[in-house]
Amino acid sequence: MNSEGTVRADLRELGKSAIRAEVAQRAIALLDERGFDQTTVEDIAIATGISPRSFFRYFPTKEDVVIGDLMAMGLLVEAALRERPADESPWAALRASLEPLVRTAAGDPANVLRTTRVAMSTAGLRARSIERHTAWAAVLTPIVEERLTATSAHPSMAAGALAQSALACLFVATAAWAEADGADSYGDLLDEAFAAVGTL
Template sequence: MMLSTARGSRSRAGIDGRAPHPAPRPSTLAQRKRQLVATELTETALQLFAHKGFEAVTVDEIATAAGVSKRTFFRYFASKEDVLVQFLAGMGADMRAELAARPAAEPPSAALLHAVSVPLAACGDHAERTLPVVRLILRSPALLARFLEHQAGWREELAGELASRLGRDPAGIYPPLAAGMALAAFDTVLRRWSDGAGEPDPLALVSRAFALLAPALDGAGEE
C-alpha cells in the first residue's frame, strides 16, 4: 500500500520502541524510478477520488494531475479501480509481514496487535491524506464490497501465518477465529476513526480493543 508503507515515526518504533525495519529498496535506478512513478500515481488518484468521488474521476485526470501520460498510467494500473485494489492489497501485505516478523515467543494477542497496527499507524500519521480515502471506501457500497472481499483474504493469510507461528493445524478452529477477531478489531477501529467518534488516534483505539480481546486470544487451549 503506497500510503501505508510510507510509515511515519509511530508505525513500528512508536508501537514497541524498536527501530523500524528498513523497507526493501529497488535494486536498480529503473526500478526506483518505476516505484516513484507508481507512488505518485497512487497518491494522486486516491486524493482525487477522495475529493471528487470515485465515479467522477477519470484516468485522464489522474494522469494529468500526476504529470504523466495516460499511456504511462496503464503501464502501472489496468484501470482506476486497480489503484484501490492495490491500495487495499497493500494493507494485507503489511499486516502479514509484521506478523511474520514478530518474536516467536510473543503472545498471539501482542503479535496480532502489532500486525494490525501497521496500517493503522500509517493512517494516523498521514491522516490528512488517508482519512478522506478511508471515508470514501467505507461510505461507497461498491468500494466497501471490495474492501470486505480483501478482508476475507487477509483473514486466510493471517490465519496461516498464525498457525505456522504456533505449530497448529491451519484448518483448525483457533487460527481463523483469532485472525477474524484481530480483523474485527481493525475494522471497528477504522470505522470509528473515520467517523471522528471519540479517540482521534487509531493506535490508542486498537490498543483498547485488544485489551478486551487478549484473554480470549491468549487463553485458548489446544484444539
C-alpha cells in the same frame, strides 16, 4: 542480463514506482474531493498530467489507485506477527502485528485519511477492501495456528476465527478513525476494538 543491465532495469523500476506513487497521491486527493463515482479516469489523467493510456500502465483499474497497495501492507503485518514473542497470546500478537499500519497512519495522516475516506466511500470499494483482508487472513492464519497446536482441538479453525476477528476489528477501527477525521488515536481505536472482542 549483465550487472549494468540489471542496474538499469532496477532504476527503471524505481522510477516507475515513484511515478506510480505520485499519480496515486494526486488521484486520491481528486477522488476525495469530487467523489469516487463522480471522477473518471480521464479526470485523473488530466489532474496528474498523464494520458488515460499511461494511467492504465500503472493501475489496472480506477479501484486499484485506492486499494492497490493493501496486499503489500498485509505482508508487513505478516512479518510483524512472525516476530512476536512465542509466549504472547495469539490475540495480543495479532493486535501487535497491526502496529506497522498505525505507524504508517502516524507518518502521513492526511494522505492515509484521504485514502481511507475514499476506500470507505462506496460499496464496491468496501467489498474490495474486505476481499484483500480475506487474503491477509489466509497469510496470517497458519502463523496463528502454530501458536494453537498444543492448546486447541481444531487449531486451523480456531486460528482462522482469530485472524478474521482481528481483521474485522481493524476494519471497524479504521472506519471509526476516518469518520472522526483522525481526531481519535488510530492505535487507541484498535485497542478498544480488540478489547471489546477479547472480553466476550
